[in-house]
Amino acid sequence: MPELNEKISDKNTKITETSQKIIVKFQSEFKSIIPQLIAIFIALLVGAIVLLASGFSPIQAYGSLIIGAFGNINGIGQTLSQATPIVFTALAFLFAFKAGLFNIGAEGQLLIGALAAALVGISLNGLPSIVHIPLALLAGAFFGGLWALIPALLKTELGANEVITTMMLTYVATYFTGYLVNDIFKEPGWVAQTPPIAASAELPRILLPTQLSASLIIGIILVALTFYTLKRTVLGYEIRAIGLNPLAAESGGINVKKGLIIALVVSGALAGLGGAGEILGVHRRYIDGFSPGYGWDGLAVALMGGLDPIGALLASLLFGILRSGGMTMNRVTGVPIDIITILQALIILFVAAPVMFKILYKRGKKND
Amino acid sequence: MTEIFDIITVGLFASAIRLATPIAFAALGGIFSERAGIINIGLEGMMLTCAFSAVAVTYFVGNPWIGVLIALLIGALQGLLHGLISIKFSGNQIVSGTGINIFALGFTAYMSQVIWGSRGASDAVQGIDPISIPLIKDIPIIGEIIGTHSPLVYILVILVILSYIILFKTPFGLRIRAVGEHPAAADTAGVNVFQIKYLCVIISGIFAGFGGAFLSLGHLNIFALGMTGGRGFIALAAMIFGGWMPAGAFGASLLFGFSDALQLRLQILGILPSQIILTIPYILTIIVLAGVIGRVMPPSDYKPYVRE
Numbered sequence: 001m002p003e004l005n006e007k008i009s010d011k012n013t014k015i016t017e018t019s020q021k022i023i024v025k026f027q028s029e030f031k032s033i034i035p036q037l038i039a040i041f042i043a044l045l046v047g048a049i050v051l052l053a054s055g056f057s058p059i060q061a062y063g064s065l066i067i068g069a070f071g072n073i074n075g076i077g078q079t080l081s082q083a084t085p086i087v088f089t090a091l092a093f094l095f096a097f098k099a100g101l102f103n104i105g106a107e108g109q110l111l112i113g114a115l116a117a118a119l120v121g122i123s124l125n126g127l128p129s130i131v132h133i134p135l136a137l138l139a140g141a142f143f144g145g146l147w148a149l150i151p152a153l154l155k156t157e158l159g160a161n162e163v164i165t166t167m168m169l170t171y172v173a174t175y176f177t178g179y180l181v182n183d184i185f186k187e188p189g190w191v192a193q194t195p196p197i198a199a200s201a202e203l204p205r206i207l208l209p210t211q212l213s214a215s216l217i218i219g220i221i222l223v224a225l226t227f228y229t230l231k232r233t234v235l236g237y238e239i240r241a242i243g244l245n246p247l248a249a250e251s252g253g254i255n256v257k258k259g260l261i262i263a264l265v266v267s268g269a270l271a272g273l274g275g276a277g278e279i280l281g282v283h284r285r286y287i288d289g290f291s292p293g294y295g296w297d298g299l300a301v302a303l304m305g306g307l308d309p310i311g312a313l314l315a316s317l318l319f320g321i322l323r324s325g326g327m328t329m330n331r332v333t334g335v336p337i338d339i340i341t342i343l344q345a346l347i348i349l350f351v352a353a354p355v356m357f358k359i360l361y362k363r364g365k366k367n368d
Numbered sequence: 369m370t371e372i373f374d375i376i377t378v379g380l381f382a383s384a385i386r387l388a389t390p391i392a393f394a395a396l397g398g399i400f401s402e403r404a405g406i407i408n409i410g411l412e413g414m415m416l417t418c419a420f421s422a423v424a425v426t427y428f429v430g431n432p433w434i435g436v437l438i439a440l441l442i443g444a445l446q447g448l449l450h451g452l453i454s455i456k457f458s459g460n461q462i463v464s465g466t467g468i469n470i471f472a473l474g475f476t477a478y479m480s481q482v483i484w485g486s487r488g489a490s491d492a493v494q495g496i497d498p499i500s501i502p503l504i505k506d507i508p509i510i511g512e513i514i515g516t517h518s519p520l521v522y523i524l525v526i527l528v529i530l531s532y533i534i535l536f537k538t539p540f541g542l543r544i545r546a547v548g549e550h551p552a553a554a555d556t557a558g559v560n561v562f563q564i565k566y567l568c569v570i571i572s573g574i575f576a577g578f579g580g581a582f583l584s585l586g587h588l589n590i591f592a593l594g595m596t597g598g599r600g601f602i603a604l605a606a607m608i609f610g611g612w613m614p615a616g617a618f619g620a621s622l623l624f625g626f627s628d629a630l631q632l633r634l635q636i637l638g639i640l641p642s643q644i645i646l647t648i649p650y651i652l653t654i655i656v657l658a659g660v661i662g663r664v665m666p667p668s669d670y671k672p673y674v675r676e
Contacts, residue, residue, distance in 0.1 A: 050478070054478075054479070054482040055482070102462050104462075104466060154654065154657075154658045158658040158659075160654070160657045160658040161604075161608075161657065163409060163462060164601050164604055164605055164653070164654075164657055165654050165657060165658075167598065167601045168598065168601065168602075168650040168651075168653050168654050169650075169654070171597075171598050171647065171650045172647045172650050172651060175643040175644070175646045175647045176643065176644070176647065178643045179641050179643035179644055182643070183641055183643075296470055299466060300470070303463060336477065336478045336481040336482065336487070338473075338474045338475075338477040338478035338481070338487075339474070339478055340474070341470060341471075341473055341474025341477070341478075342471060342474035342475055342478060343474075344470060344474070345467050345468075345469075345470040345471030345472075345473075345474055345475075346467075346471070348463065348466065348467035348470060349449075349453065349464065349467035349468070349471070351463075352453050352457075352459040352460055352463040352464045352467055353452075353453045353457035353459045353464075
């Protein structure tokens with residue numbers, strides 16, 4: 001019996017040790033997200049000032065936003081549904097960023113991927129779902145990646161700055177998809193949209209009666225995959241090495257050009273997949289202008305999530321809340337929906353200034 | 369095929385100058401910022417906010433020149449913000465610039481609805497009337513192209529020359545270039561590195577203010593949603609194509625302005641779908657950028673300067 005007791009107490013100490021470890025880990029994790037929490041708080045504060053100055057009640061506006069985002073099953077479904085494409089674009093931004101690349105053109109890659117998925121969904125009739133859905137998703141990823149291959153090659157072969165080229169290609173993608181939807185693939189009628197996709201290409205909805213689709217599950221799997229790829233694989237190691245110091249990576253035997261191309265193409269494929277998920281899961285056809293700027297959301301979310309896949313998943317939830325609650329806020333209080341974009345920009349600006357918090361923190365400590 | 373040649377008229381060149389003007393203003397802004405070692409991706413958003421401010425102020429005050437003045441001030445403030453984040457708080461310059469761009473999108477759309485009740489466009493306001501330059505306007509053809517424009521176009525030409533003189537013929541310009549090329553050496557030589565960087569990024573914002581004010585008050589006399597249409601980014605390409613030199617950037621801006629003017633006229637011809645023609649300036653920007661790089665060296669390494 002004493003042996004058993006010993007064993008139990010041994011186990012107990014082990015448990016307390018691990019739980020202490022978890023607590024410490026949690027504390028350090030929590031500390032690392034303090035700047036983000038402060039950034040959200042200050043952004044909401046500045047947003048409140050903007051609302052006040054333009055004659056709206058911030059309490060009413062934010063109140064209706066929260067109620068809209070969580071009030072009932074529809075709100076929750078809408079929140080998760082809005083967060084879904086942002087998970088993909090956030091992963092897209094951070095994957096390229098790890099290699100030191102700024103892919104600010106996720107919006108364009110998302111549009112191209114979405115249209116490609118829609119076309120596969122419309123045209124290949126008679127396939128079983130188990131083939132049709134993956135095929136349409138792959139088309140989205142492939143063409144999103146292809147759209148990102150252009151700036152990747154321009155960067156590695158000619159040295160053209162990817163910030164400008166990905167941005168320019170977003171304009172081209174917007175007009176190009178607009179042309180295809182208004183002209184070649186247009187469903188007869190007044191609306192600039194394609195015909196609906198075949199039922200066999202529809203991603204199942206997972207929280208009826210809301211529009212939340214299985215795309216969210218794909219997104220969560222990709223979060224895990226991205227996390228694993230970046231942290232545990234040779235490719236991830238090489239990409240991070242290139243991002244930290246391309247010269248050192250090159251002399252360390254890493255093929256920098258290849259790494260940059262892979263990083264940007266994977267980034268574009270992720271964004272394209274996000275667009276495909278929107279089409280196959282939510283709209284079930286391509287509608288011109290369906291994205292309210294998911295590409296931009298992804299950038300903000302990736303930064304807010306500390307450029308970490310799991311952080312990005314949590315941050316995209318916040319942006320889902322803003323987007324879905326924002327619609328209710330607009331309906332109930334008449335506050336222009338663009339206040340959401342203002343909040344998003346403020347969060348980016350405050351997160352961009354990490355040293356600001358350190359300076360404030362130090363001053364606060366001195367005062368104590 | 370005579371139709372295609374029909375659009376090559378004096379009016380085409382005059383409108384090329386008009387369309388080049390906001391790009392050139394922003395490109396000059398880019399030069400000042402980058403010469404001092406700060407990338408200003410936010411020019412696009414700064415211009416948009418300034419275009420809005422110029423119209424909003426004119427709408428309430430009635431005098432477009434006061435609108436321009438406030439736009440310059442708003443530009444300077446945005447430059448200061450970008451400076452604070454990228455100099456004082458060691459933030460990432462691209463992230464800060466992108467934040468400024470997204471802010472502009474949200475803020476101008478929001479305020480348009482608050483003021484005019486419309487997200488798409490503002491009410492029309494009193495614009496800045498074009499002026500004619502005596503003597504020059506009487507020269508055949510050339511007079512028609514450059515003789516009559518908004519005063520802001522002529523201010524641009526003066527600023528191009530002035531920028532060259534400031535950057536390359538004054539001690540202040542030498543300091544700017546030193547700060548960009550080798551901040552540590554400039555610091556050792558007694559140059560106030562941070563002060564110069566702040567000044568340059570603020571100047572950059574003021575130029576964006578000129579560009580924005582010209583966009584909204586120089587021709588259409590309204591503010592329209594997203595009216596900059598990527599010109600801030602095209603300006604960065606013009607700056608690179610022009611080798612970070614004022615005259616070079618001005619020339620490159622004229623090229624982009626010309627492609628924009630051509631695009632507008634090709635749309636009227638209807639030989640291609642308008643959405644495809646609309647992509648021409650953006651594709652040209654990519655081609656120019658890809659063709660020139662490798663042969664020009666940026667004037668600095670853009671790293672935030674930290675005193676040892």
